[in-house]
Amino acid sequence: MMSLFRRFAKSWVAAVLMGLLIISFGIWGISDVFHRRISDAVIKAGSREISRTEFKTVFDRQLKRLSQENGNQPVTAREAVAQGFDKYLLQQLAVQESLSELIRRDGIRPSAELVVQELRKIPAFFNQVSGAFDETAYKQLLAQNGLTPAEFEKGLRDEIAEQHFTLGMTAGMRAPRTYAALIAGFTLQNRSADYFVVDPRQVDAPPQPTDAQLQAFIKEHEAQLRVPETRNLSLVRFSAAALAPTLTADPAEVQKRFDFEKARLATPEKRSFVQIQVKDAAQAAQAVRRLNQGEDPAAVAKALGDKPIVYTDATKASVADPKVADAVFALPQAGQTAGPIQGSFGLAVARLQSITPAKPADLEAVRPQVEAEVKANEAQEKVYDQVQKYDDARGAGAGMDQAAAKAGVKVYQLPSVTADGRDQTGQPIPALTQKMLQDAFSLPKGGETDVVDLGRGEYYAVRVDKITPAHVPPLDELRPNLTVAWMQQELRKRVQARADGFAERLKKGESLDTVAAAAGAKVQHAADISRSSAAQHQQDLGQAFLAQMFNVKAGETFTAPVMTGIAVGKVTQVQNAPPQDIGRLAEQGRPQLTLQMMQNEYGEMIRNAARDRIKPKIDEALARQAIGVSAEEVPAASGAPAKAAKQPGE
Numbered sequence: 001m002m003s004l005f006r007r008f009a010k011s012w013v014a015a016v017l018m019g020l021l022i023i024s025f026g027i028w029g030i031s032d033v034f035h036r037r038i039s040d041a042v043i044k045a046g047s048r049e050i051s052r053t054e055f056k057t058v059f060d061r062q063l064k065r066l067s068q069e070n071g072n073q074p075v076t077a078r079e080a081v082a083q084g085f086d087k088y089l090l091q092q093l094a095v096q097e098s099l100s101e102l103i104r105r106d107g108i109r110p111s112a113e114l115v116v117q118e119l120r121k122i123p124a125f126f127n128q129v130s131g132a133f134d135e136t137a138y139k140q141l142l143a144q145n146g147l148t149p150a151e152f153e154k155g156l157r158d159e160i161a162e163q164h165f166t167l168g169m170t171a172g173m174r175a176p177r178t179y180a181a182l183i184a185g186f187t188l189q190n191r192s193a194d195y196f197v198v199d200p201r202q203v204d205a206p207p208q209p210t211d212a213q214l215q216a217f218i219k220e221h222e223a224q225l226r227v228p229e230t231r232n233l234s235l236v237r238f239s240a241a242a243l244a245p246t247l248t249a250d251p252a253e254v255q256k257r258f259d260f261e262k263a264r265l266a267t268p269e270k271r272s273f274v275q276i277q278v279k280d281a282a283q284a285a286q287a288v289r290r291l292n293q294g295e296d297p298a299a300v301a302k303a304l305g306d307k308p309i310v311y312t313d314a315t316k317a318s319v320a321d322p323k324v325a326d327a328v329f330a331l332p333q334a335g336q337t338a339g340p341i342q343g344s345f346g347l348a349v350a351r352l353q354s355i356t357p358a359k360p361a362d363l364e365a366v367r368p369q370v371e372a373e374v375k376a377n378e379a380q381e382k383v384y385d386q387v388q389k390y391d392d393a394r395g396a397g398a399g400m401d402q403a404a405a406k407a408g409v410k411v412y413q414l415p416s417v418t419a420d421g422r423d424q425t426g427q428p429i430p431a432l433t434q435k436m437l438q439d440a441f442s443l444p445k446g447g448e449t450d451v452v453d454l455g456r457g458e459y460y461a462v463r464v465d466k467i468t469p470a471h472v473p474p475l476d477e478l479r480p481n482l483t484v485a486w487m488q489q490e491l492r493k494r495v496q497a498r499a500d501g502f503a504e505r506l507k508k509g510e511s512l513d514t515v516a517a518a519a520g521a522k523v524q525h526a527a528d529i530s531r532s533s534a535a536q537h538q539q540d541l542g543q544a545f546l547a548q549m550f551n552v553k554a555g556e557t558f559t560a561p562v563m564t565g566i567a568v569g570k571v572t573q574v575q576n577a578p579p580q581d582i583g584r585l586a587e588q589g590r591p592q593l594t595l596q597m598m599q600n601e602y603g604e605m606i607r608n609a610a611r612d613r614i615k616p617k618i619d620e621a622l623a624r625q626a627i628g629v630s631a632e633e634v635p636a637a638s639g640a641p642a643k644a645a646k647q648p649g650e
Contacts, residue, residue: 195569240457
């Protein structure tokens with residue numbers, strides 16, 4: 001099939017058809033016969049849109065997060081829609097797009113230079129040898145995370161714009177002292193409690209459960225007991241990365257590649273310098289004079305109301321401002337000052353501190369690297385030949401196994417694979433990528449993909465041999481573990497009932513010592529615990545005990561599970577912190593509290609205002625088409641919207 005498409009793409013027929021398409025687009029545009037714009041926008045907020053493809057990408061990413069939070073139990077699109085998750089996600093995306101549109105209308109638009117500057121802060125996008133931006137690594141890393149460069153850069157621009165907008169809106173904002181004092185008083189409040197523990201060994205052990213009780217237990221815990229859908233797969237891998245180590249590099253090819261790559265393999269010149277932004281020529285002259293007199297660059301920058309930008313062993317390509325880089329790398333020796341420099345971001349002055357000369361490439365020093373590149377190229381060519389042979393054999397009617405044999409590759413049998421790529425023991429299968437799993441779980445039984453190109457000499461084809469639907473195993477299969485779980489749960493109920501009985505006696509006025517003696521337990525004390533110090537006691541008392549202790553009033557009783565049983569306790573004292581401690585903590589916490597207010601209350605207010613002003617349009621039917629859920633599959637009354645694992649864009 002793949003070879004058929006390749007042959008057609010090179011034929012005169014394809015060329016003529018493509019020419020006709022180009023001519024027709026030039027004459028008619030891409031409108032329909034009624035001159036109406038064809039849009040696949042799921043969300044439209046002013047000039048901004050989210051297409052069906054973009055929505056499906058975000059939806060699938062959120063489903064994956066939900067599955068991880070659900071103990072790696074796959075959550076299907078139909079299940080998510082039944083809970084209203086698609087509506088929730090649409091609303092969140094619509095609000096985010098409205099905010100971005102509002103910011104655009106207000107004229108906040110990051111420059112290309114600012115976006116580039118942010119990109120330069122991500123080391124993974126740069127060549128480790130030359131320090132230059134590596135477009136291939138950039139695209140590959142984004143693809144691994146399900147993003148295109150256009151999508152990533154759009155998100156980066158939106159993020160920069162939103163940061164500047166929010167900072168401008170909230171500049172000078174501080175949390176009220178009374179608000180900070182309330183939080184501080186709440187945090188520093190001390191509590192003490194007396195308690196005893198009801199020992200499970202003092203409760204009669206439950207009898208063996210009947211089948212009816214186990215069936216009821218299964219029904220009660222059906223979600224946890226459900227085994228996810230699994231598929232038995234046949235996988236053909238064509239891997240240049242796996243083939244390359246088995247090859248021997250031709251010395252002549254190694255020398256040829258070294259000669260070609262000599263400039264790239266050389267260690268570039270590196271310079272350490274300090275850059276100071278200045279407002280005008282007068283400040284520039286002052287900065288140059290003081291730096292030449294030997295003053296500390298940090299002190300000079302501070303005097304000019306700025307902070308220095310320090311570059312340590314930086315290559316020319318890694319300097320954010322190319323014009324500053326040109327000026328600094330033109331200085332003949334260390335200790336000199338360049339300025340004023342009309343850079344991309346305004347006037348600047350730079351003080352050169354040290355120079356590390358460039359080193360020419362030496363074949364012996366880089367031989368392992370060059371040999372690896374030669375073998376990688378040869379492996380990619382061999383793998384491409386394997387793919388062609390396999391594809392030709394499949395096109396001639398051979399099955400997967402026969403075609404693989406002709407191509408000289410192996411067919412791997414993968415039994416019982418889950419949608420997230422785990423085997424029967426729950427361990428991930430390293431050979432499977434997310435793309436393979438998506439393809440495998442979109443096919444019917446017996447379905448098979450064409451050869452799929454993963455890039456960089458990696459290809460695969462997958463066939464679905466068997467599908468085992470998600471199901472709850474039969475009782476006989478679960479009986480041993482289920483019996484233990486049922487008896488543990490029944491024992492906890494009996495211990496809790498005994499603890500509740502003792503708690504009722506306390507509420508009726510009996511003393512804690514008397515009730516503890518009746519329980520055959522010793523009274524224990526948890527003294528002077530505040531919310532700020534609770535974490536120090538969590539290992540001994542447990543989170544549930546501490547939560548209950550802070551959830552009731554002085555003199556009230558509570559029960560809570562602890563490591564050795566169920567605790568029955570009474571809060572004996574609630575004491576507020578001294579005013580001076582509250583005041584000190586309030587002032588210390590005001591900056592963080594202000595930040596939280598900006599991110600939560602104030603940020604939510606800004607988003608809601610943007611939504612009300614922009615009035616985004618949402619096409620729910622188109623969104624469901626995008627994720628492959630028809631109207632007939634949606635329950636008549638969906639449940640409350642499920643909450644996303646994280647907000648879109650986080």
